Amino acid sequence: MNAAVEFKNVDIVFGEDRAGALALIDQGATRAEILDKTGAVLGCAGANLIVNEGEISVLMGLSGSGKSTLLRAVNLLNVPSRGNVFVHDGDKTVDMVSCDPSALRRIRQTRVAMVFQQFGLLPWRTVEENVGLGLELSGVPEAERKARVQKQLKLVGLDQWARKYAHELSGGMQQRVGLARAFATEAPILLMDEPFSALDPLIRTKLQDELLQLQATLKKTILFVSHDLEEALKIGSTITIMEGGRIVQTGAPEDIVLRPANDYVRDFIANVNPLSVLTAWNVMRDRRDLESAGESWLWLDRRKTTRFKLDTDGLVIDAERNGRPAVWVSCDAMEQIPENEPHVFWARPGTSLKTVMHAMHRSQTSPVALFDDSSRFVGAIGVRDVLSAVLRR
Incomplete structure (x- = not known):
């Protein structure tokens, strides 16, 4: 710059x-x-x-x-x-x-x-x-x-x-x-x-x-x-x-x-109020720190409800929530949650933490996946990550 x-x-x-x-x-x-x-x-x-x-x-x-x-x-x-x-x-x-x-x-x-x-x-x-x-x-x-x-x-x-x-x-x-x-x-x-x-x-x-x-x-x-x-x-x-x-x-x-x-x-x-400042990037867990869920699979959360399968470029080729195929919903489009169908909220690293928390609440505390501008999976946020960031502040 x-x-x-x-x-x-x-x-x-x-x-x-x-x-x-x-x-x-x-x-x-x-x-x-x-x-x-x-x-x-x-x-x-x-x-x-x-x-x-x-x-x-x-x-x-x-x-x-x-x-x-x-x-x-x-x-x-x-x-x-x-x-x-x-x-x-x-x-x-x-x-x-x-x-x-x-x-x-x-x-x-x-x-x-x-x-x-x-x-x-x-x-x-x-x-x-x-x-x-x-x-x-x-x-x-x-x-x-x-x-x-x-x-x-x-x-x-x-x-x-x-x-x-x-x-x-x-x-x-x-x-x-x-x-x-x-x-x-x-x-x-x-x-x-x-x-x-x-x-x-x-x-x-x-x-x-x-x-x-x-x-x-x-x-x-x-x-x-x-x-x-x-x-x-x-x-x-x-x-x-x-x-x-x-x-x-x-x-x-x-x-x-x-x-x-x-x-x-x-x-x-x-x-x-830290929610007015913090972004998803500030509280996320890097994908390299997530627990393996089998060959090429990663658990997004500690409760092991949601997992991704990644290709070699970090792109998601399969997603499951509670053992069922899941669809994607942006945190900025929370009102579009599909009825009776498993879903995973996603966001960019710059998305406000407040928006992420609203999405987690709407989806009954499911984790939120983070993707970069090239659609590569970079990390995830769970309830514990949010609580840790707020309490640390």
């Missing part, structure tokens, strides 16, 4: 005595100690983070942890006191900290767009005029500007509201205008600073779903700030947890939940 943004040893300090604050950072001083001794405020210290192209990377932490401070260093709204912020720009990489004004302007106009918590819509401009504002300021010709605006409004489902004003829109619709405005620039990197936190829970959940749907099509690189852990676990490809201006842990959502780096992270995730 290619890095779209990379933070390398980034320190951000606000105040006059920055040199004194940086010296204290090198000594491992806390934010409170730095403030007491220098009067300077530590924004973030020693930040090292890579955001890969096409992923949603979420910065998490309590209020004042430094997540928004770090985010705003990407487009130099916050200027690092030390370190580098590299942004991928076509066939080269630009260090935002040391680049010249023309390179900074190009990055801001064509490579990086931002969506704020407050929608920032101009009340005297229509929806389409708000969406096209950045393009207008960049000097994009009117015909091209209108075409791009209409395309983005349709993408976010607001094409019928193009001539309305901000006060005629709900909060969720106003935030969609903010998204369309960022998308209209066609910048590959989006900075989203708690964009949904000011919305009601139901609207916030809907916009999270819509963002994931848009991302599946657009494949932007998104650096997303949130204080809502459930939101981070839902949308994040990776999650970075910050405390007191420092990065504490970075990893995939399941890594954060299953392997917290310290007590701070452990407390942070204490109330997380």
Whole structure:
């Protein structure tokens, strides 16, 4: 994977005595100690983070942890006191900290767009005029500007509201205008600073779903700030947890939940429902660990109710449940269970554990088989595997 943004040893300090604050950072001083001794405020210290192209990377932490401070260093709204912020720009990489004004302007106009918590819509401009504002300021010709605006409004489902004003829109619709405005620039990197936190829970959940749907099509690189852990676990490809201006842990959502780096992270995730994070891959038993049921046969479960016969390529050529031939049913199609006919549920490794558990319940706790994208059998999940994973968490 290619890095779209990379933070390398980034320190951000606000105040006059920055040199004194940086010296204290090198000594491992806390934010409170730095403030007491220098009067300077530590924004973030020693930040090292890579955001890969096409992923949603979420910065998490309590209020004042430094997540928004770090985010705003990407487009130099916050200027690092030390370190580098590299942004991928076509066939080269630009260090935002040391680049010249023309390179900074190009990055801001064509490579990086931002969506704020407050929608920032101009009340005297229509929806389409708000969406096209950045393009207008960049000097994009009117015909091209209108075409791009209409395309983005349709993408976010607001094409019928193009001539309305901000006060005629709900909060969720106003935030969609903010998204369309960022998308209209066609910048590959989006900075989203708690964009949904000011919305009601139901609207916030809907916009999270819509963002994931848009991302599946657009494949932007998104650096997303949130204080809502459930939101981070839902949308994040990776999650970075910050405390007191420092990065504490970075990893995939399941890594954060299953392997917290310290007590701070452990407390942070204490109330997380593991079913919202874990996938079939996290709890399955590899096919190599399954018990043999005769030549080329494997038992999927410890109770020995279900077995497969495999060919040399790992493809299933026969399946039985309770001694009778079994048919296949996807976990995503639980309502299609055949009546009075043995069946075996199957899933992909990325299927959510919650979906797997629903299928197991529907089939009276039968095991679930896992197949890769080439239809090779890779493992199985039984009730005990699920219980072990949840209890271990």
